[in-house]
Amino acid sequence: MDRPIRVLVAKPGLDGHDRGAKVIARALRDAGMEVIYTGLRQTPEQIVSAAIQEDVNVVAMSILSGAHNTLLPKVVELLNAEGADDVLVVGGGVIPDDDIPFLKEKGIAEVFTPGTPTQVTIDYIRDNVANK
Amino acid sequence: MELVEKLLSGNKRAAARLITLVENKDPKAFETLKEIYHKSGNAYVIGITGPPGAGKSTLTDKLVKVFRKRDKKVGIIAVDPTSPFTGGSILGDRVRMSDLNLDPGVFIRSMGARGHLGGLSESTQAAVKILDIYGCDYIFIETVGVGQSEVDIVKTCDTTIMVMVPGLGDDIQAIKAGIMEIGDVFAVNKADRDGAKRTAREINMMLDFSKSDWRPPVELVVAIDNKGIEELFEQVEKHKSYLEESGQKEVRRIENCKNEIVDLVQQKLMDMILDKSSKEEMINKLSKEVAARKTDPYSACKLVLEKLRTT
Numbered sequence: 362m363d364r365p366i367r368v369l370v371a372k373p374g375l376d377g378h379d380r381g382a383k384v385i386a387r388a389l390r391d392a393g394m395e396v397i398y399t400g401l402r403q404t405p406e407q408i409v410s411a412a413i414q415e416d417v418n419v420v421a422m423s424i425l426s427g428a429h430n431t432l433l434p435k436v437v438e439l440l441n442a443e444g445a446d447d448v449l450v451v452g453g454g455v456i457p458d459d460d461i462p463f464l465k466e467k468g469i470a471e472v473f474t475p476g477t478p479t480q481v482t483i484d485y486i487r488d489n490v491a492n493k
Numbered sequence: 494m495e496l497v498e499k500l501l502s503g504n505k506r507a508a509a510r511l512i513t514l515v516e517n518k519d520p521k522a523f524e525t526l527k528e529i530y531h532k533s534g535n536a537y538v539i540g541i542t543g544p545p546g547a548g549k550s551t552l553t554d555k556l557v558k559v560f561r562k563r564d565k566k567v568g569i570i571a572v573d574p575t576s577p578f579t580g581g582s583i584l585g586d587r588v589r590m591s592d593l594n595l596d597p598g599v600f601i602r603s604m605g606a607r608g609h610l611g612g613l614s615e616s617t618q619a620a621v622k623i624l625d626i627y628g629c630d631y632i633f634i635e636t637v638g639v640g641q642s643e644v645d646i647v648k649t650c651d652t653t654i655m656v657m658v659p660g661l662g663d664d665i666q667a668i669k670a671g672i673m674e675i676g677d678v679f680a681v682n683k684a685d686r687d688g689a690k691r692t693a694r695e696i697n698m699m700l701d702f703s704k705s706d707w708r709p710p711v712e713l714v715v716a717i718d719n720k721g722i723e724e725l726f727e728q729v730e731k732h733k734s735y736l737e738e739s740g741q742k743e744v745r746r747i748e749n750c751k752n753e754i755v756d757l758v759q760q761k762l763m764d765m766i767l768d769k770s771s772k773e774e775m776i777n778k779l780s781k782e783v784a785a786r787k788t789d790p791y792s793a794c795k796l797v798l799e800k801l802r803t804t
Contacts, residue, residue, distance in 0.1 A: 365582075416510055444506065
């Protein structure tokens, strides 16, 4: 029995555009992963609570509202507070290049901007997920 | 084991991690379960089943809130299908349960069916025990959307709620054997749509022939508007009292344990037949011979069984 990678795909904050999140969810599914999709308008607290209960290897967040510098680091912070620092956190969406170094410094492992082939994201997750 | 102590003290992460280990068929997890199995059996298990899109997740969300108002600790195991081709899955039941997410008295776990028909696997059964020991008073199991004959859920639950919707077929569908026989309580969801009363009537007519002491009730509900949910809750509690007072709960639980043992043995036998490369090779070879009509499947079966006996 092989162990599928479990990924929480979440939409933090208030934008209502989930096409990107759904495309990613579908691509990860087709790559043999178990994707837990949580739906729109999630707070960092909700995302972390779901990540803990679902015991995921990866939290993947799609954000298009511009609030990434606030919301994504908050998720990392809450995960660490729960002792879940082995969870790989990645982000995607409309995120300016200038903001990416700040996000990485705050513990977001990688950021995927528009136009990234889904295979790049899949490979990144496979290569970087912690072995449980 | 540290994990056990944390689980017994009601630690969410410990419960979550143990479920993962069980899902991954980690032998250590089953050793742990053996140790703590005697502490399970306190939670009341409610199954929610029905066709895809009937509103099982939404109904679960609303019904769980009624239990939470009464301060009961609730666990939810939501099962969604796994792709038979890639092994991947999209588990989307949480989308309907966003409000419950931050409630400390609720634990939600999404599980991929990982190839089990009827949507309940060995790991689902084990997850029920883990959430039971974790301290849940009630555990809801929401199955994958079912068709006509996936009746596995009754083997695990105390009360099974069958969620139906109007417009899925006539009274002939209702009298067919299979899933219509397993409901202890029926909910006709989306009851604001045309044909809901007719659907309820047809289910009732089917149930009138039932010979059991418990006559399953049929409730009209509109889960999304929270209509009929309190009534549905009352019916679940009535069924629970019936099981307890009639002694049927004990009978059912013994039957469930029997089913679980048989399932486990079956699973282990399957592993023995398919996992050993020598036998798989043998089966592949026999398949070609059967297809070419050089032998027949009945003789092939006998050969495999003989091989199994000698190894």
